[in-house]
Amino acid sequence: ISGSEGVFHTACPVLPGKLSDPEIGHLIQSRTHGTDMNFALMSIAQNEMVAPAVDGTLNVLKACSEAKVGRVILVSSTVAVAVNPNWPKDQIMDENCWSDKEFCKNSEKWYCFAKTIAEEKALNYGREARLDIVSVCPCLVLGPMLQPTVNASSFGLIQTLKGLLDPMENMFLHLVDVRDVADALLLAYEKPEAAGRYICCSHGIKLHNFVDKLRNMYPNFKYRTTFIEVEELDNRLSSEKLKKLGWKERTLDECIADSVEHLIKTGGKRRKAWKLKAVWAKKMTQMI
Numbered sequence: 001i002s003g004s005e006g007v008f009h010t011a012c013p014v015l016p017g018k019l020s021d022p023e024i025g026h027l028i029q030s031r032t033h034g035t036d037m038n039f040a041l042m043s044i045a046q047n048e049m050v051a052p053a054v055d056g057t058l059n060v061l062k063a064c065s066e067a068k069v070g071r072v073i074l075v076s077s078t079v080a081v082a083v084n085p086n087w088p089k090d091q092i093m094d095e096n097c098w099s100d101k102e103f104c105k106n107s108e109k110w111y112c113f114a115k116t117i118a119e120e121k122a123l124n125y126g127r128e129a130r131l132d133i134v135s136v137c138p139c140l141v142l143g144p145m146l147q148p149t150v151n152a153s154s155f156g157l158i159q160t161l162k163g164l165l166d167p168m169e170n171m172f173l174h175l176v177d178v179r180d181v182a183d184a185l186l187l188a189y190e191k192p193e194a195a196g197r198y199i200c201c202s203h204g205i206k207l208h209n210f211v212d213k214l215r216n217m218y219p220n221f222k223y224r225t226t227f228i229e230v231e232e233l234d235n236r237l238s239s240e241k242l243k244k245l246g247w248k249e250r251t252l253d254e255c256i257a258d259s260v261e262h263l264i265k266t267g268g269k270r271r272k273a274w275k276l277k278a279v280w281a282k283k284m285t286q287m288i
Helices: 022-031 034-066 101-106 110-129 152-161 178-190 207-217 252-266 277-287
Strands: 006-009 071-075 133-138 140-142 172-177 196-200 203-206
Touching: 006 034, 006 178, 034 071, 034 110, 071 110, 071 178, 101 110, 110 133, 110 196, 133 178, 140 152, 140 178, 140 252, 152 207, 152 252, 172 178, 172 207, 172 252, 178 196, 203 207, 203 252, 207 252
Parallel strands: 006 071, 071 133, 133 196, 140 172
Antiparallel strands: 172 203
């Protein structure tokens, strides 16, 4: 970091599913009971996701302060915005809305909790240390990938195309193209007037409608047709603040087409790093 004028901090642990995976939960239950079991899950979440997200971010920010970096761009997430059951239902969520940390913990949404507390502590640190920090909160990111391995959001698209999820919960999806996220990060860094938080979200669509659009564009995949209606938070998001910086977004059709075409071209194989169940079991055996 020393000698840098700007820093883009993009890293955060992303783990598949809930930490209380059925196999993991069975292992914990065989060794613990009641409050001890809850404490074990909390300890795992703290060690594997929350601590790296929060402590790792603060470590980077402290190094930026020491190096006298001009501006830090922190990649947060809309999960640090939208998981708030107390937000007025008739009010679109903007940068003033924060996810409810206690609700995230109680519902075991550890990724949401980690991103929320990490962004909160980062912005507080910036104010106290007089470090210029701008956070960008993307939603579910799709689009062509530069890396040879499959990330979490693209793997979800692969599961949908291959019909591996059945039934599927008919959730409301917020989507953005990775190239538009890159544009947002550059705007947040280059625009002198950029400050605070920015929601980076292009499109909102129900999963059923999203699958229908995929099927119309690419009819030869094995789509599932069973959807379960679920109750969910009314979390409509606004990116108007980001658009005032000059941000523009691609169409949903372009994002979908480029995402699928890239997966077809590269084979869309699931990376081995996602096969974590054995690793999780081993780690928890050592911890419990």
